[in-house]
Amino acid sequence: MRSPAGLSFEAISCLRGNRLLFEDLSFALGPGAALMIRGPNGAGKSSLLRIAGGLLAPAAGRVVRSGDMAFTSEAAALDERLPLADALHFWARIDGRGRNDVDRGLEAMGLGPLDQVPVRMLSTGQRRRAALARVIAGKAAIWLLDEPANGLDTASLDRLAAAMTAHRAEGGIVLAASHQPLGLDDPQELAL
């Protein structure tokens, strides 16, 4: 059995260029937790997510994680030439997952009917849904979502909310930056 998911910031400061974006930031998220990060453009939401994911070093403090992570932002990073299902399977294999997990991700984001369509033919919103399908298929314990609602239609927003609820019910963690509500049930909130 895998150990319970956890993500903590301990007195984290973030410096970009010469600007201190935030300092002495602490929080602790356990299994089933969700934290919404809010703030105006340039406040440091993406930077916070990148620190959480280990993609950016904090200027001070420590990040403590338990569990594997999935990070998604604008780019889906899927092979344009491949049918969607195969492009997702490329990443699922790397994550130690199989076709059934890809099918679950496609289904969850309503992409089942498009599974054989080459990635290059997908619309902007369909690409965003594909990026989320990749997260779902990967089954990582900690989801780091940067503006996941961007470009999604109403039905897809509902699907995203349902996927996050299911993930939390299985003990997963959601850390999301968003300018709009994501339909998370009783999330913690952090304003930058």
Ligand SMILES: Nc1ncnc2c1ncn2[C@@H]1O[C@H](COP(=O)(O)OP(=O)(O)OP(=O)(O)O)[C@@H](O)[C@H]1O
């Ligand atoms: N590589 C970089 N080097 C220096 N400064 C950077 C770098 N990347 C981003 N910044 C700056 O850091 C600040 C925070 O950027 P960040 O992308 O974290 O903000 P954000 O809150 O996610 O904004 P938005 O709502 O527009 O997505 C901005 O002022 C940005 O110009």
